[in-house]
Amino acid sequence: MHEKIIGRRYLRELFGAIGVYWLLLAMSIAFGKELPNGPARTLILAAPVFGVALAVWAIVRQMRRVDEFVRQVTLQNIAISAAITASLTFSYGFLELAGFPRVSMFVVWPIMAASWLLIVLVRKITNK
Template sequence: MHEKIIGRRYLRELFGAIGIYGLLLTASITFGKDLPNGSARTLILAVPIIGVALAVWAIVRQMRRVDEFVRQVTLQNVAISAAITASLTFSYGFLELAGFPRVSMFVVWPLMGASWLLTCLVRKITNK
């Protein structure tokens, strides 16, 4: 029962942070895109970082709430997905030198999230 309660609390906090991020992102793009280059534009376009910080805060709180086994499994999944992401992005850097198109840094987090999800699914299916 305790796991369900903390799980629901985590989802509320995380999806709340993602919602705030989405609102701030929409507002920053709407209001910041037409401003001239300068510190005001930079600050407005950086406002969505608040939502990212709230998501990090939710994740840290969840890691503190769960037991040691869940922490260990989560850490292993994150480490594997970080290694996958690092190897893919590093390898693609060589492909860019060979003439492949440059890829934005905005690709890194979705790639890490996808590799994290894939890692969790593979480990759950294989029970490892």
């Protein structure tokens, strides 16, 4: 029962943070592009980072709430996905030197999230 309670709390915190992120993102896109270059434009365009910080805070809180086994498995999954992400992004850097198009840093998180999801699914299927 305790796991369900902390799981629901985590989802509320995380999806609340994601909601703040989306709201700030929409506002920054709507208002930030029209402003002249300067500190105000920079602050408005960077405002969604506050939502990201809230998501990090929710994740850190959840990692402190779960038991040691869940924490260990989660950290293993993160470490493996970080290694996959580093390998892919590093390798693509060489492809850019060979003339491939430059890729934004915005692709790093989706690569890590996708590899993390893949690892979780493989572990569930293989029960490891």
